[in-house]
Each structure stands twice: as C-alpha cells, then as structure tokens.
Amino acid sequence: RSVSRASLSLVAEGSGLPPAPGALYVDVEAVNNSGAEDAMRRGPGEGSVAEAIARRGLPLDSLTLSVDPRPEEIAAALERGRGRDIVVGVYSASGHPTQLELVRALARQAAATGTKLGLVSMRSPYDAAPLLAAAAPLAPAVLCAYEYTALSAGSVADHLSGTVRAGGRCPVAALPGDVIHNVSRRS
Numbered sequence: 001r002s003v004s005r006a007s008l009s010l011v012a013e014g015s016g017l018p019p020a021p022g023a024l025y026v027d028v029e030a031v032n033n034s035g036a037e038d039a040m041r042r043g044p045g046e047g048s049v050a051e052a053i054a055r056r057g058l059p060l061d062s063l064t065l066s067v068d069p070r071p072e073e074i075a076a077a078l079e080r081g082r083g084r085d086i087v088v089g090v091y092s093a094s095g096h097p098t099q100l101e102l103v104r105a106l107a108r109q110a111a112a113t114g115t116k117l118g119l120v121s122m123r124s125p126y127d128a129a130p131l132l133a134a135a136a137p138l139a140p141a142v143l144c145a146y147e148y149t150a151l152s153a154g155s156v157a158d159h160l161s162g163t164v165r166a167g168g169r170c171p172v173a174a175l176p177g178d179v180i181h182n183v184s185r186r187s
Helices: 002-007 049-056 071-081 098-113 125-135 150-161
Strands: 009-012 024-028 061-065 086-090 117-121 142-144
Touching: 002 150, 009 125, 024 049, 024 071, 024 098, 049 061, 049 150, 061 071, 071 098, 086 098, 098 117, 098 125, 117 125, 125 142
Parallel strands: 024 061, 024 086, 086 117, 117 142
Antiparallel strands: 009 142
C-alpha cells in the first residue's frame, strides 16, 4: 500500500486535482489489453476507483463507463457533470480513442461553464500528452498511477480525498509532445 501510494506522480501541473467536494469522478473500466498482462481478477466495479471512492465515503459522485465509451455514455457523463468539477480516470486511452473524445467533450463543457477538469492515467504515462491535447484549452493536472489494480485504485481515491500527496517520480524521462512537466522531478 505504501509503495502504491508513493508511486503516484503528478506529471502536469494544473487545476482539478484533488477535486472539490461534490465533483464527479468518471471512471473508465480496465481491460486486459494484451495476453502478456496479468489476468484481470475482478468483476465489474470490483477494485475500481469508483468503488474505492464509495468505500471511503468520499464526498464525490462517480460514474463508470466502458473502456470504449459509446456516444450515449459520453452524453450521460456530460449530463451528470453539468455544472460540476470533473475528474476523468482513463485506462490505455491511446489505444482507446473514444476516451479522448470523452475528455474533449468534458473539457468543452468545463470551459463553457467555468468548472474544473482533472485527469488520471491509470496505466500509461504516455497517455498524458494526448490527454492534455484533448483537454485544451484547459490546463488540467494529470496524475499517473501506472496500473489499474485495487491497490492503485485505493491510492488514487486517497489522493482525490486530499489525504495522499502525489510525490512519486515518473519513470519516463521525456514524454512526447514536450507539454508534460514532471512536477515531481523538481523536488
């Protein structure tokens, strides 16, 4: 647990993390992307960030979408998030481009309503640059958790509550797009 918490890395400074009470956490389901990964040993919602938020009784609402959000799921996220700060947790977004469409839609809504958007990459730090591009013109904070396990989901939920600081170091020296500033390397 301590290693998981210590690994959380803030790779882009910005707004939205940790979120204000009442914010919406949009959670994207994790899937086994390749046969080389560990088998997913959980059922739907079991070990997810949304479940960790609920288990901790955090003052956040959550919504879980499929790994490839359909237009009606994106519409539901827009409706639930209307007028609220939102944090979006993605999983392998670069391989699932509709997650980037979700972020673009939520960013447009946040820009129009003056609300905040925060981003969490549950697997790959390489998702940070396309996430920031999708969120433009907003400049959200981007948190990396490097995996989607029950431990990392709990660590992210603890960060969202403000009880765990993102003090980890991103293991990637340079992320594409030259838009990411590894905040934790400055310390």
